[in-house]
Amino acid sequence: MASVLPQLLNLLLQFIDSFGFLVLSAIGLAIIFGMMGVINLAHGEFITVGAYGTALSFHAGLPLPVAMLVGVALTTVFGLILEFTVIRRLYGRLLDSMVATWGISLIMIQGLRIVFGSSLPSIGTPLGSVQYGSFSYSTYRLLLAGASLVLLGVLYWVFTSTEFGTRARATIQDEEMSRALGTDTNRMYLLTFGIGSALAGLTGALYAPTMTIVPGMGSTFLVEAFVTVVVGGASVLVGTSGAGLLLGFINAVFSNLFGTFAGRMALLVTTILVIRALPRGITGLLEDVRGGT
Amino acid sequence: MQNDTTAKQSSERTTRRASRRQFLQASGAAGALVLTAGCSSMGGGSGSDTLKMGVLEDQSGNFALTGIQKYHAQTLAVEEINAEGGINGQEIEMISPDPQSDNQRYQELARRLINRDNVDVLFGGFASSSREAIRPIVDENQQLYFYTNQYEGGVCDTYTWCTGAVPEQQISTTLEFLTDEFGDNFYTIAADYNFGQITAAWYRKIANEIGANVMNEEFIPLDVSQFGSTINRIQEADPDFLVTLLVGSNHASFYNQKNAAGLEVPMNTTVNMAQGYEHLRFDPPALANMYVGVNYMQEIPTEQNRNFVDRFYERWPDADYVGQMAQNSYFTTYLYKQAVEKAGTTDQDEILSVLDEEPMTVEAPEGTVTTDPETHHVTHQIRLARANENHEITFRNQQAVEPYWLRETPYPGCDLTQTVGASSDEPTTQYTPRGV
Numbered sequence: 001m002a003s004v005l006p007q008l009l010n011l012l013l014q015f016i017d018s019f020g021f022l023v024l025s026a027i028g029l030a031i032i033f034g035m036m037g038v039i040n041l042a043h044g045e046f047i048t049v050g051a052y053g054t055a056l057s058f059h060a061g062l063p064l065p066v067a068m069l070v071g072v073a074l075t076t077v078f079g080l081i082l083e084f085t086v087i088r089r090l091y092g093r094l095l096d097s098m099v100a101t102w103g104i105s106l107i108m109i110q111g112l113r114i115v116f117g118s119s120l121p122s123i124g125t126p127l128g129s130v131q132y133g134s135f136s137y138s139t140y141r142l143l144l145a146g147a148s149l150v151l152l153g154v155l156y157w158v159f160t161s162t163e164f165g166t167r168a169r170a171t172i173q174d175e176e177m178s179r180a181l182g183t184d185t186n187r188m189y190l191l192t193f194g195i196g197s198a199l200a201g202l203t204g205a206l207y208a209p210t211m212t213i214v215p216g217m218g219s220t221f222l223v224e225a226f227v228t229v230v231v232g233g234a235s236v237l238v239g240t241s242g243a244g245l246l247l248g249f250i251n252a253v254f255s256n257l258f259g260t261f262a263g264r265m266a267l268l269v270t271t272i273l274v275i276r277a278l279p280r281g282i283t284g285l286l287e288d289v290r291g292g293t
Numbered sequence: 294m295q296n297d298t299t300a301k302q303s304s305e306r307t308t309r310r311a312s313r314r315q316f317l318q319a320s321g322a323a324g325a326l327v328l329t330a331g332c333s334s335m336g337g338g339s340g341s342d343t344l345k346m347g348v349l350e351d352q353s354g355n356f357a358l359t360g361i362q363k364y365h366a367q368t369l370a371v372e373e374i375n376a377e378g379g380i381n382g383q384e385i386e387m388i389s390p391d392p393q394s395d396n397q398r399y400q401e402l403a404r405r406l407i408n409r410d411n412v413d414v415l416f417g418g419f420a421s422s423s424r425e426a427i428r429p430i431v432d433e434n435q436q437l438y439f440y441t442n443q444y445e446g447g448v449c450d451t452y453t454w455c456t457g458a459v460p461e462q463q464i465s466t467t468l469e470f471l472t473d474e475f476g477d478n479f480y481t482i483a484a485d486y487n488f489g490q491i492t493a494a495w496y497r498k499i500a501n502e503i504g505a506n507v508m509n510e511e512f513i514p515l516d517v518s519q520f521g522s523t524i525n526r527i528q529e530a531d532p533d534f535l536v537t538l539l540v541g542s543n544h545a546s547f548y549n550q551k552n553a554a555g556l557e558v559p560m561n562t563t564v565n566m567a568q569g570y571e572h573l574r575f576d577p578p579a580l581a582n583m584y585v586g587v588n589y590m591q592e593i594p595t596e597q598n599r600n601f602v603d604r605f606y607e608r609w610p611d612a613d614y615v616g617q618m619a620q621n622s623y624f625t626t627y628l629y630k631q632a633v634e635k636a637g638t639t640d641q642d643e644i645l646s647v648l649d650e651e652p653m654t655v656e657a658p659e660g661t662v663t664t665d666p667e668t669h670h671v672t673h674q675i676r677l678a679r680a681n682e683n684h685e686i687t688f689r690n691q692q693a694v695e696p697y698w699l700r701e702t703p704y705p706g707c708d709l710t711q712t713v714g715a716s717s718d719e720p721t722t723q724y725t726p727r728g729v
Contacts, residue, residue, distance in 0.1 A: 119542065121574055125553030136555035137525075138550065210550055217518075217542065256522050259512075260514070
């Protein structure tokens with residue numbers, strides 16, 4: 001009986017850890033896909049840029065939080081340049097944009113390898129650990145989960161309470177009408193893509209101290225991101241956080257009870273079931289519920 | 294920075310090869326005549342002016358971190374041999390296309406090297422999957438092939454020589470030491486594919502033999518990079534030490550995360566440090582108290598090794614590390630040289646027979662290495678390396694360990710000296726431990 005409490009705590013911590021990882025992996029992808037209809041297959045490499053920026057500036061002597069900001073800034077600039085040069089020409093061409101961003105991803109992985117070599121020195125995870133019973137847990141990982149909640153809150157505020165948010169949503173709903181009403185839609189797309197890139201960069205920056213920093217590191221985020229977006233559906237905030245809750249819970253339960261492999265399997269099986277039962281994801285389900293009442 | 298070096302290196306290469314190229318151009322007309330006459334040289338280019346060595350090492354892609362080291366070390370060996378006058382007066386021409394850590398490219402390139410370039414010998418391959426991808430091609434073409442990686446053991450093949458360390462060499466001495474030192478109960482986490490599964494079975498087998506106890510095993514898919522639940526499960530089991538058979542950059546995140554979560558336990562592995570130099574890449578103390586049974590690390594403090602390491606970094610000043618398998622590639626090139634000189638020809642069947650005749654020895658940076666004709670593996674100098682909390686490496690328990698397992702009868706009962714010469718029904722099986 002004495003060991004039940006720490007076990008429950010394990011489950012809870014694993015849950016918020018998975019939730020944080022899923023939400024942070026997916027949020028940049030969700031924004032760019034949800035708002036612009038571009039499937040960014042280079043999303044993982046955007047995250048990698050954030051991690052590289054952070055690691056390089058950290059090893060150049062900057063304190064970690066500043067290094068993280070550098071990582072985010074770098075990814076944002078990178079995203080903006082890419083939008084201006086490549087993505088802009090591919091709006092409304094879903095398959096073309098996939099091929100183009102996939103190409104970008106390949107170029108970036110090998111480019112990073114050529115410029116910086118096969119791996120960067122790692123950054124030790126800061127903040128130590130919390131102890132409970134015979135278990136302990138990394139404090140920094142609690143902070144990661146917290147960061148995902150804060151981020152969701154900030155995005156909710158940006159898209160509902162600012163002029164930019166209103167214009168952005170108007171552009172998504174009806175591009176021509178909002179252009180007629182005086183919104184510079186090109187600028188909206190540029191900014192949205194910039195925000196998506198910044199969020200990807202932030203994910204990379206936040207996870208840089210917990211992972212080995214190698215050119216191909218983005219791929220581990222990409223799968224989780226896609227699973228989350230597919231399960232979540234079109235709505236950025238509701239979908240991402242809903243999918244994070246559902247998948248995070250399932251992953252936590254199965255990997256705690258049966259190991260990491262079982263957790264992965266459960267995650268993918270859930271995804272298949274959700275796609276089968278709810279083609280429009282959690283967003284679609286919520287809309288149906290709301291429409292029904 | 295690295296671009297400069299590459300440019301410099303390639304220009305060096307060009308000048309060194311210029312004379313040979315001129316010669317080739319001069320003899321080009323004659324060569325064309327021979328080819329159009331349909332008289333292609335059989336038996337692996339034995340009629341050509343150079344000795345052709347095909348080298349498949351991953352210079353890019355997933356395994357580049359170790360592939361590059363192997364490529365560098367082999368190039369060094371080839372250049373040293375050429376500078377000393379080559380093998381039997383023939384200069385080695387190293388043909389080393391990049392398989393990019395991609396098994397399909399491995400197959401394409403192996404076919405190209407064997408059938409188009411007519412290489413006299415084939416080297417390389419990193420993952421067991423890449424070795425298994427090209428081994429049917431090697432056998433089909435009766436091509437002499439050296440696989441220089443440490444691996445999960447069990448390959449018994451006439452045409453393949455495995456010159457890396459195998460589990461019985463890396464694990465048996467290490468596990469005895471660890472159980473004496475820390476206790477009998479250990480927990481295994483392993484990469485969920487061929488290598489991890491078979492090596493974990495080896496740990497079970499050797500644990501049975503010495504009376505140790507495997508508390509639990511967890512197999513983790515290669516693309517997993519988050520280890521929170523694994524760490525909790527290990528803490529719950531509370532083992533005396535932890536065996537980690539994690540592979541690749543995603544899995545490497547485990548050490549940092551284990552550390553951040555405050556999990557402190559002695560660790561043992563067959564893969565880390567000696568290959569991917571994790572002790573230099575990761576912030577200490579991520580690998581504190583890690584024990585590895587190795588046949589080589591660049592830190593080995595012998596005179597012989599110091600010389601090798603100096604030569605290596607003189608040739609490749611920007612290289613990051615020269616690890617276990619790079620050293621294997623290096624000494625295996627010399628082993629090949631020795632075999633060709635003894636055979637007096639580049640004919641592959643002759644060389645295979647010479648290698649099968651009696652054990653040969655090479656003075657490698659690790660110490661004396663002896664071949665084992667029965668199993669086509671080698672006896673290695675195995676040391677137990679330990680990283681402390683500052684990631685400084687110390688070695689102990691050096692001993693020559695034979696690759697004994699494949700010879701055991703009734704199973705697997707491998708004896709390749711009985712299958713000299715080439716027939717189509719050679720053993721190509723990969724044997725795995727039974728009943729564990």
